[in-house]
Amino acid sequence: MPTLTLSQAGKTASSATILRWRKKIGDSVNKAEVLLVIETDEGRAEIESPLEGTLTEVLVPTGQTIAVGSPLAVIGSAIAAQTPSSATQPKANPVTHPTNPAGKVTPILMPKAGQSMEEGVIVKWHVQPGAVVQKGAVIFEIETDKATMEVEAVDSGRLARIVVGDGGNSSVLQPVAYLADHDSDVDVFLAAQGGGAASATTISSETPPTGAQKEATVVLAPAETTSTGRVKASPAARKLAREQGVDLAKVAQGSGPGGRILSTDVPAIGEVKTASAPATPVIQGDLPAGVVRKRMSGMRKAIARNLTLSKTTIPHWYITSRINAGALMGFYKSQKAKFGCSVNDVIVMACARAIMEFPAMHSRVDGETVLEFPGANIGVAVGLEEGLVVPVVMNAERLTLEQLTAETKRLANQARAGKIENMGQGIFTISNLGMYGVDEFIAIVNPPEAAILAVSTVREDVIVKDGAIRAGQTMNLTLSSDHRLIDGTLGAQFMAKLKALLENPIQLIA
Amino acid sequence: MSKHYNIAVLGAGPGGYVAALKAAQLGASVALVEKEHLGGTCLNYGCIPSKAILASAELMHHVQHAAEMGIDVPSGTAVNWTKIQSRKDKVVQTLRTGIKGLLGARKVAVHSGRASIAGPGKVVVTKPAGAPEEFTADKLILAVGSVPSHIPGWPTDVNVVCTSDEALHWKTLPKRLLIVGGGVIGCEFACMMQALGVEVTVVEMLPQILPNLDGQVAQALTKIFTARSIKIFTGVKIENLTLAGSGAIAKLGNGETLDVERVLVATGRRPNTAEIGLDTIGLATDRGFVRVNDRMETPAKGVYCIGDANGRCLLAHAASAHGITAVENALGHGNEFNAPIPNAVYTFPEVGSVGLTAEEARAKGMPISVGTFPLSHLGKALAVNANEGFVKVVRHRETDQLLGVHMIGHNVTECIAAAGALLHQKASVQEIAETVFAHPTISESIKEAAEDALSMGLHLPPRKILRVAAGVQ
Numbered sequence: 001m002p003t004l005t006l007s008q009a010g011k012t013a014s015s016a017t018i019l020r021w022r023k024k025i026g027d028s029v030n031k032a033e034v035l036l037v038i039e040t041d042e043g044r045a046e047i048e049s050p051l052e053g054t055l056t057e058v059l060v061p062t063g064q065t066i067a068v069g070s071p072l073a074v075i076g077s078a079i080a081a082q083t084p085s086s087a088t089q090p091k092a093n094p095v096t097h098p099t100n101p102a103g104k105v106t107p108i109l110m111p112k113a114g115q116s117m118e119e120g121v122i123v124k125w126h127v128q129p130g131a132v133v134q135k136g137a138v139i140f141e142i143e144t145d146k147a148t149m150e151v152e153a154v155d156s157g158r159l160a161r162i163v164v165g166d167g168g169n170s171s172v173l174q175p176v177a178y179l180a181d182h183d184s185d186v187d188v189f190l191a192a193q194g195g196g197a198a199s200a201t202t203i204s205s206e207t208p209p210t211g212a213q214k215e216a217t218v219v220l221a222p223a224e225t226t227s228t229g230r231v232k233a234s235p236a237a238r239k240l241a242r243e244q245g246v247d248l249a250k251v252a253q254g255s256g257p258g259g260r261i262l263s264t265d266v267p268a269i270g271e272v273k274t275a276s277a278p279a280t281p282v283i284q285g286d287l288p289a290g291v292v293r294k295r296m297s298g299m300r301k302a303i304a305r306n307l308t309l310s311k312t313t314i315p316h317w318y319i320t321s322r323i324n325a326g327a328l329m330g331f332y333k334s335q336k337a338k339f340g341c342s343v344n345d346v347i348v349m350a351c352a353r354a355i356m357e358f359p360a361m362h363s364r365v366d367g368e369t370v371l372e373f374p375g376a377n378i379g380v381a382v383g384l385e386e387g388l389v390v391p392v393v394m395n396a397e398r399l400t401l402e403q404l405t406a407e408t409k410r411l412a413n414q415a416r417a418g419k420i421e422n423m424g425q426g427i428f429t430i431s432n433l434g435m436y437g438v439d440e441f442i443a444i445v446n447p448p449e450a451a452i453l454a455v456s457t458v459r460e461d462v463i464v465k466d467g468a469i470r471a472g473q474t475m476n477l478t479l480s481s482d483h484r485l486i487d488g489t490l491g492a493q494f495m496a497k498l499k500a501l502l503e504n505p506i507q508l509i510a
Numbered sequence: 511m512s513k514h515y516n517i518a519v520l521g522a523g524p525g526g527y528v529a530a531l532k533a534a535q536l537g538a539s540v541a542l543v544e545k546e547h548l549g550g551t552c553l554n555y556g557c558i559p560s561k562a563i564l565a566s567a568e569l570m571h572h573v574q575h576a577a578e579m580g581i582d583v584p585s586g587t588a589v590n591w592t593k594i595q596s597r598k599d600k601v602v603q604t605l606r607t608g609i610k611g612l613l614g615a616r617k618v619a620v621h622s623g624r625a626s627i628a629g630p631g632k633v634v635v636t637k638p639a640g641a642p643e644e645f646t647a648d649k650l651i652l653a654v655g656s657v658p659s660h661i662p663g664w665p666t667d668v669n670v671v672c673t674s675d676e677a678l679h680w681k682t683l684p685k686r687l688l689i690v691g692g693g694v695i696g697c698e699f700a701c702m703m704q705a706l707g708v709e710v711t712v713v714e715m716l717p718q719i720l721p722n723l724d725g726q727v728a729q730a731l732t733k734i735f736t737a738r739s740i741k742i743f744t745g746v747k748i749e750n751l752t753l754a755g756s757g758a759i760a761k762l763g764n765g766e767t768l769d770v771e772r773v774l775v776a777t778g779r780r781p782n783t784a785e786i787g788l789d790t791i792g793l794a795t796d797r798g799f800v801r802v803n804d805r806m807e808t809p810a811k812g813v814y815c816i817g818d819a820n821g822r823c824l825l826a827h828a829a830s831a832h833g834i835t836a837v838e839n840a841l842g843h844g845n846e847f848n849a850p851i852p853n854a855v856y857t858f859p860e861v862g863s864v865g866l867t868a869e870e871a872r873a874k875g876m877p878i879s880v881g882t883f884p885l886s887h888l889g890k891a892l893a894v895n896a897n898e899g900f901v902k903v904v905r906h907r908e909t910d911q912l913l914g915v916h917m918i919g920h921n922v923t924e925c926i927a928a929a930g931a932l933l934h935q936k937a938s939v940q941e942i943a944e945t946v947f948a949h950p951t952i953s954e955s956i957k958e959a960a961e962d963a964l965s966m967g968l969h970l971p972p973r974k975i976l977r978v979a980a981g982v983q
Contacts, residue, residue, distance in 0.1 A: 005981035017907040041878050045976035065877040236938040256936045264909045
């Protein structure tokens, strides 16, 4: 079969870029009919077929540049083109829209709350089948890898069937329930779709549903969205990502100034470079009797992802100091009598003061840049039954101990109620396991922060001072740092400053 | 004991004085040495005085064309060269005082005299009168600039054969002027002198004037100059120049003989690096230039070189940008210089250019496409009676990245900043086409050319689409 080649279009152009193919494989082509449009340094040109026949092979994809004389396409004989079956094109959309003879059925979809959300767990349904749902009412609660949130209906109707129940998991934009006047309408609707809920039509997040689907889809508005950081990307990159269905938040690093994502950074379909944690190997072979397999909660998955990212990408190093905690405990008791502070509040305050003395301690690494924060935004780890969350005290260095105490209490209560405040704003975290009597432990840096302090228990200990031995109290503090930002000398200076503050806590009042 | 500074800057041109201010802003103690006037070549023998004179020349050009705009100027308009000179001197003096004030406000120690290096970290300042001063510094920034080149073997009488240094301070205008070299300086003087009534001939050895700029831009300027009776010879050498009477006679390679009153040599500039003691720190030069890396570091530890003297780009704004980079590196802030540097030529019409020309991009093997827009189709250009010129946008055909913008036309030196910002941000041409530019402006021609590069333009007839048959194998 004849191969067509690129001929010279223009006076000097020696190469051309394919702008678009006007014919598809299988199309019949007449002699002198335009096959494709190209662009050269001199402008655009149309390339016509010198033969009659069928386009059987396209050798150069759109966007590629080739030299004059290079092969472009293969044309089959004209007779082949007249074979009726191969020349007719299938309909563009094989999925027929469901017809609802028995009444209107509206799927309720798992919302996509945030760019990185792929699936959600239904924590709890607030309405039961048979109930009538009002537009704006909270109908269920979901948990994503970032937060728990309530989902409101933006359409009214009767909840006919729940297909993903409490504790169930669903990919985003998949039906989790249906609104319909009669339960039988749902059966008809699902039958028309050619299967159960699991094979229901998927609707891309960015493409508005069309035709009959549009009327039948409730767009769900999450009552609270997570604070996802804005992705820096050029308009062209955003457009391309939209077209290719690429999540820009997953493009590791843009090549533009300040990490701005450019259109050339957007990967082609199917080669998305995800920044998420590598899959944990699944155990092969037989498991002993009595083993129960449970789904990881969204929170556990988030912890897994963040800390794997931290341990695999942040060069950690550690430094431990033992402090004489006698003065600290005396100070703590005197202040507790006034406004009920905890030892941890005093440590947060001392850390805030010490952090502000060293610019790198209130900074974090962002690509190849360093972000220096204006204040000591300190994360305070709060252990919950489901896992660990870290709300952040903003500008802790500006607060008095009393204000700080009130703020950490408020944040912990909010966290227990499922609301994590100031997530992603922190530069430093304090993890305190002192109440469990641990002597010493090492914490993993909470990305994108650059350091974390592990606080151990205050215990009775032998204090040696000026050659004499006496009984006293000590506490171990271990700092884990990102070595890209914090060097040994800096970490040591910071710990020395922290030690000085905690051993003379009266300075914290001044 | 001699005084010690964190940073010593040698030369107070637009590279050196900006470096000194930056270093002081970052908290360093700074010494700045200047042998002549603050502001260096730019303020005293280059950018600023030439623009001041060009402004008078352009006004004269407009007066001559005032009737086209409905303004009848009474006969008897005349050029008062002395007044033009004194106005220029005043502008220069004002700016010099400004720099002095800025340096004082940041407590930069300014040493007047000729600096030379006397070993690592050691600087000696020789003064016209009195004993030499000596000081030490942790880091040295060489910002010694350049001087106009002379042609070896040519007569040295500065009343006849001179460079831009003298021409900007001429007491009288010549009747007939030969400009040797059609680069930026040559073209600016040709334009200026013609408008002030001088008969001008430009001789350029290379095939086009403005040799480093876009070929079509150079052609357009050639055409405009020729229409104003400026004689231009390109690809022509001057075989021989001799003094004759109160002027000179030049014999050209094409056989012509020119009899002129004065000759302006504008064939380039050479670095001012001799006699500054580079040997005492073991620093070699390459044709006089002190080569540096992107951090402006020379091979000698703690020694940086910026501006004309490093030979990367002989422009004032490049020197200032180099100066900032050098200071940031000298004070421990890692910073590499890689921003695009725009070119501006202050002829009327002006020329502005940033990034790769189509020729340069093709030579690098890049698949490109080019969009152009003639100012004769632009509302603002017609309204202000300045319909000469065009804009040319060069883009990468596959990635749509902007590669360069080249403009000739009214006020385009002001427009090129926008193109430079877009280029630095690695904008795509599609993004430029989607940007809203104010109308009517000259700068909206950048958007029009961007649209043309994408075959999307609306203010031009549709681009012709060639139609060719594919080859068969």
